[in-house]
Amino acid sequence: MEDISPHYQYDGKTVISTSRLTKAFGNLVAVNDLHLEVMRGDVFGFLGPNGSGKTTTIRMLLGLIRPTAGRAIIFGMDNSYQLSAILQHIGAIVETPVFYPYLSGRDNLHVVASASGMISGGASNRRVEEVLEIVELRTKAKDAFRKYSMGMKQRLGIGAALIADPELVLLDEPTNGLDPAGQFEIRQLIQRLAELGKTIFISSHFLHEVQQVCNRVAILQKGNLIKQGAVSELLQQSEQIVIRLNSADETQQAFALLQRAQEQGVDWITRVHIEIDKQSFPMIQVNAPRTRSAEINALLARNNLFAAEIRPQEGSLEEVYLELTTQVAPMGGTRPGMAALARGSNESNFDL
């Protein structure tokens, strides 16, 4: 069992490390026994359906909520004892950004700058203007916050998170309320921050966005961590090879052949199934690394089956996420239809 004590030896690489982090609200366990690890320089995606405990976890990391059990070590410091020192190096948005409605955007950033420990004056004024430029709110800086649209509020929230140029940036749904152009700009900003050596922790529902910017992810389901790892590894596990043959008979023969191969111990084939494409033609989808395409082609050829098309299909985080979250259903059962619905195709136990 990992020894976490107030005299934790900081290795300089692990920015966030949680050990058995748990939060219960009465009988409801919102976060259960969470072991998270975020390394320096990571753009870390924190995924999970609504109510999975993402925001509760972020609140515990920031000291807004006291954990029921376990601890969080950030920059080598236990946040139960050294929260103030930790928070000086963090910029965060938690849920919907909130500010003082009667203050302008600029004034709100001045308040946040002061609360973050910055000396008021020329340098602080310059920094506020820099941040307003970064989040493209300069023209609206004089308007009262209560007049801001959802997207403007979100930008100001990101600005507040960046005002003290922190080492760790925690963003809870940073692109909520932003139009596609705004979402693109935030992704660009996140990538720029990562290039500057910041560690970014993002909680998001937009899986394609997380896939584009994050290098590591953790997936929560009902308060439990069900997967944590590099995005590249997760995508590799969901890679597929799509095979189209010339007739339904050949499709059936190839399907049976590949299933037999899987049953006989070819361990790089994790699943074989048939799907109907938009032209109502059957295709075989093999869950296997794309580098195995040649071997599959050779196997088919040995059995006088010649594919009209073999192409690799890149895995998506959405597929991984849906597969994982539908495998762990609330009452312990499975909902196999969910992933198929999400893929937007008809899947069946195809019987030719």
Add this chain to the structure above:
Amino acid sequence: MESAPQVMPDPMASPSTRASSVLIGRQDYLSVLLRLTEMELYKIRRRTMSRVLSIISIIATISLFGLIALAAFLAINNGTSPENVRSFTEALRLPRSLALIEQLLLTLGQILIIILVSTIVGGEYNSGTIRLMLTRGPSRTQFLLSKVGAAITCIGFGVVAITIIGVLTGLLLNLATGVAPDFAFFTVTWSVHVLLYLLIIILGLFTYAMMALFLSTLGRATATGLAGVLTWSFLIEPVIEVISNFGRNISGPTGSFFQSLPDYLIGTNISALLGNQSQYVFPTSSVAQIAPVSDLHALLVLIAYIVIFIGLAWWITMRRDVTN
């Protein structure tokens, strides 16, 4: 032999990688607290509500003295004798004008301060900015103490400002009455007692402000602080006075207990402190009164209230999960 655990260099001690425009100030406890208090005052200055409260208090002060001056003017026109006019217009001149200012501060001023403090505390929960402030670095204790600091600053500034405005307004309006002010009372000793008098008013207002701070923190809303303190001041304290009077008809310890209740009310003790000073501030005036409790008793009671209210507010703030 066990080797000492390898201690990695502390990366947090490495040179800051922040942008050059980010200048972090001193991080000792007092500097952070002062910075937070300055931030609170910055927010208060920018609220429309603060300006409205200030304007109300200034208008009320000027209007009160204006009404007295108007009544005096009408009396003069009706042929009232100069002695009566002099007596009637005493409230426009020092030292008597201070009694009028005291009444104004402890009634209207109390309400305005309660509104201000309830808003600056409860408003953080109403709007959700509590989570913005508690994730910036300062501790929850510093966050709460900055509210206390802002409250005492506003109270001190308000009392001094209204006193100056009231005294000057009174003296200016007094010119119209034709009664020459007499400054024979104006000595160093008198000035010291006036300063004490004002400090007592500040202490009294601060006690009610801390009640508002506690109740707004407890209820997580402006309305809780406001309603709670007003209910205490204008309902509970008078009811306890009535109970005390009722106690005079009961013999024995029960009667004594009921009769002693007012000695532990905020209003009674503020009045006691002011009353004990009034013999020095108003040496020849009928305003001077002998208080039923000693200065020490009154001070201890008020300090106890302040400590309890701030202590409870602190305890709640420290233990509370911020989920809104």
